[in-house]
Every structure is written in structure tokens, then in C-alpha cells.
Amino acid sequence: MPVDPNPAGLAAEPSATAREQTRRRIIDVAIDLLERGGRDAITTRAVADAAGLQPPALYRLFGDKEGLLDAVAEHGFTRFLAAKHIDPDPQDPIKELRVGWDIAVEFGLANPALYALMYGEPTRSTVFRIGLELLMQRIRRLAVAGLLRVEEDLAAQIIHASARGAVLTWLSLPEPQRNPALLLALREAMITAVTTQEPAVQEQGPAGAARALRAALPDQNALSHAEQRLLTEWLDRLSA
Structure with missing residues (x-):
């Protein structure tokens, strides 16, 4: 006599594939409601009815309405x-x-x-x-x-x-x-x-940028003398 694999008559846990298919169907339904009626049209009851599900299925997959909206936005x-x-x-x-x-x-x-x-x-x-x-x-x-x-x-x-x-x-x-x-x-x-149509530095890469900045340093006064000396040393190294 065969043994009943589910003697308590419990609903089988859906497979990962079936769960993902259900999740995608709910998102598609939510997007359709969104495009036709705006954000206010997305209620758990309306989405569940349109997807042929009970509201608890949405809560299991998305947590709440905000979770569903986040999933719709991510799909977008x-x-x-x-x-x-x-x-x-x-x-x-x-x-x-x-x-x-x-x-x-x-x-x-x-x-x-x-x-x-x-x-x-x-x-x-x-x-x-x-x-x-x-x-x-x-x-x-x-x-x-x-x-x-x-x-x-x-x-x-x-x-x-x-x-x-x-x-x-x-x-x-x-x-x-x-x-x-x-x-x-x-x-x-x-x-x-x-953007600027003409490159600020003609030579691409750190060396060209360093040389351009090195040439402009004497005309600035935002840095202290010590800071300017240190920056000059760094730019000299990059320009080499």
C-alpha cells in the first residue's frame, strides 16, 4: 500500500521557480494598474484580484505595499x-x-x-x-x-x-x-x-593635468605657502 507523502493534507511549498514566476506576475499586474490608474490604483486587494491570488500571497513575497512598490521600481x-x-x-x-x-x-x-x-x-x-x-x-x-x-x-x-x-x-x-x-x-x-567643448587639458592622463595645475598655482591664493610647496612637489612627481 503506497504511503501518503502528505498525510496532513498541507499545501506543498512552492518551488523557487514557481515563486519567482508568481512574483513576476504580481509585478506585471502592478505595473499595468500603475500605468492605467497611477500609484493610488496599486492596493493589495486590487493587485491580488488582478493576479488571481489572495492578499496573503503578496505579503509573503513583498512584505507590504511599500515592498511591492519598491519591487516595481526596481523592475523599472x-x-x-x-x-x-x-x-x-x-x-x-x-x-x-x-x-x-x-x-x-x-x-x-x-x-x-x-x-x-x-x-x-x-x-x-x-x-x-x-x-x-x-x-x-x-x-x-x-x-x-x-x-x-x-x-x-x-x-x-x-x-x-x-x-x-x-x-x-x-x-x-x-x-x-x-x-x-x-x-x-x-x-x-x-x-x-x-561640459566644455575644448578640453581644459590637451594631454590626457595625470601628467598633463598635473602640468596644467602646476602652471596655474602661482595665480591662486587659496593655499598657504606650505600647502602650495607640498602640492607643487606632488605635481612635479606626477608630471615626470
Whole structure:
């Protein structure tokens, strides 16, 4: 006589694959509700009903509604990064910055509610941090090439603010008033604020930058005499 493997009639624990499939289905349903009705449309009851589940299933997978929203935002960042084509060694870092800005704005215009959720408040998403690291790599390449006009963190803030402002302004306009020239003007204003068309240092690498800074030292008064001597010694070493 065969032995009943589940004599108590307990529900079997779902496999990791089934759990991930359920999690993905819930996120897809939440995104659909978000795009059709905004953030307020995402309630645990509405998501559970649309996914054909009971609310406790959502709590087991996401903890609470905020956990579900975090998962939706992270999925959005994953989609956004998948749309990017990162050139590890771009020949023109300013062109690369333009292309990256265009991709960010196009994603926001195509996914307005998801974009608002992703960028409407600080996020703890690991994928968001990866995206920020990629942006900082772009900015660092500009700095190494002598093309960065402002400090690196400020450059990142300007780029983010201009892209978000472009998306939100475009979406707030009546459709007949949406002129593509607006996006072009905002992008070029960002480029002008962040970059300089002529490299500040013609010779790339630390030696050229050190020589340029060494030549400018006599004209500054921010450092004490001792600090200036020490910095001069360091720059002389880097220039060699």
C-alpha cells in the first residue's frame, strides 16, 4: 500500500521557480494598474484580484505595499538599464552623454507612471545604484578627457535634474503644444552646463593635468605657502 507523502493534507511549498514566476506576475499586474490608474490604483486587494491570488500571497513575497512598490521600481530600473547600450571605451564622451540623456528621457516618456515611481522619491534599489555608477563612469570619462566644466557630483545632479524636468514638463503639456525642440534645447542646456567643448587639458592622463595645475598655482591664493610647496612637489612627481 503506497504511503501518503502528505498525510496532513498541507499545501506543498512552492518551488523557487514557481515563486519567482508568481512574483513576476504580481509585478506585471502592478505595473499595468500603475500605468492605467497611477500609484493610488496599486492596493493589495486590487493587485491580488488582478493576479488571481489572495492578499496573503503578496505579503509573503513583498512584505507590504511599500515592498511591492519598491519591487516595481526596481523592475523599472532593470528595464531601463537593459535599454542602454554602454560603450566601455567611447571615442566621443560628450556624444555618449547626449545618447544616455536621450535614452533616459525616451524611457520616461514611454513609461510615465513607472518613471514617476522610480524617481519620485529616494530609492534603495540596488539596480538604481548600478545605474548611478554607470552615469558616474560617463562623468569620470569626461573629467579624464578634460571636458568636465563642474565637479563630478554636481554634474550628476544637473544631468538627473534636466532629464526629470524634461520628462515632467513634456508630460504636463497638452499634446498639441509638445514641441520636440523643447527636449533638444533642454539637452543642449545640460551639455553646456556640464561640459566644455575644448578640453581644459590637451594631454590626457595625470601628467598633463598635473602640468596644467602646476602652471596655474602661482595665480591662486587659496593655499598657504606650505600647502602650495607640498602640492607643487606632488605635481612635479606626477608630471615626470
